[in-house]
Amino acid sequence: xxxxxxxxxxxxxxxxxxxxxxxxxxxxxxxxxxxxxxxxxxxxxxxxxxxxxxxxxxxxxxxxxxxxxxxxxxxxxxxxxxxxxxxxxxxxxxxxxxxxxxxxxxxxxxxx
Amino acid sequence: xxxxxxxxxxxxxxxxxxxxxxxxxxxxxxxxxxxxxxxxxxxxxxxxxxxxxxxxxxxxxxxxxxxxxxxxxxxxxxxxxxxxxxxxxxxxxxxxxxxxxxxxxxxxxxxxxx
Numbered sequence: 001x002x003x004x005x006x007x008x009x010x011x012x013x014x015x016x017x018x019x020x021x022x023x024x025x026x027x028x029x030x031x032x033x034x035x036x037x038x039x040x041x042x043x044x045x046x047x048x049x050x051x052x053x054x055x056x057x058x059x060x061x062x063x064x065x066x067x068x069x070x071x072x073x074x075x076x077x078x079x080x081x082x083x084x085x086x087x088x089x090x091x092x093x094x095x096x097x098x099x100x101x102x103x104x105x106x107x108x109x110x111x112x
Numbered sequence: 113x114x115x116x117x118x119x120x121x122x123x124x125x126x127x128x129x130x131x132x133x134x135x136x137x138x139x140x141x142x143x144x145x146x147x148x149x150x151x152x153x154x155x156x157x158x159x160x161x162x163x164x165x166x167x168x169x170x171x172x173x174x175x176x177x178x179x180x181x182x183x184x185x186x187x188x189x190x191x192x193x194x195x196x197x198x199x200x201x202x203x204x205x206x207x208x209x210x211x212x213x214x215x216x217x218x219x220x221x222x223x224x225x226x
Contacts, residue, residue, distance in 0.1 A: 041219070087155070098206075
């Protein structure tokens with residue numbers, strides 16, 4: 001089966017650094033995605049990891065350890081606009097389709 | 113460049129009514145999916161398609177039908193609406209070449225069943 005765990009809520013201060021963790025147990029693995037979703041809006045793609053290690057994209061970085069079934073999203077120099085839900089999603093090859101299973105998301109509140 | 117377009121944005125139905133949620137993409141993506149998003153449940157896959165004429169069930173398919181007659185369109189049909197189908201529905205599409213291709217989501221349809 002598929003199981004993806006993330007903290008439900010986090011609060012951080014503007015200008016600070018926050019790390020959002022994701023652990024997963026899935027029958028197959030072909031990459032992990034992070035999406036950002038502002039309230040009332042659609043999810044938008046942030047990052048993709050398929051190999052172990054850190055991927056950096058501006059203020060956002062994502063880390064993957066396949067042996068531990070673990071990923072984190074690191075947000076630096078937090079801004080108020082970073083208040084959103086962050087969704088961890090694992091891609092699992094099923095037949096000819098790359099099925100994506102989402103975690104329940106972490107709601108991040110950035111405070112002044 | 114419109115991306116993924118969903119209509120309607122909001123809909124209220126009575127129990128037992130049927131309706132079709134429309135989804136269209138202009139990126140020539142092979143993969144298309146329908147998700148529902150409920151508080152505390154995350155995005156759950158309803159149905160998906162790997163190309164025109166090919167569809168399959170996801171995690172929560174009961175009460176929904178899909179078809180894919182063209183690459184661009186992937187409508188979701190509610191056969192007989194039930195209050196448990198009150199949710200936000202997202203359509204997503206992605207390019208099939210390579211596992212790292214992200215999904216592009218529509219703006220969602222907020223559906224209430226009374």
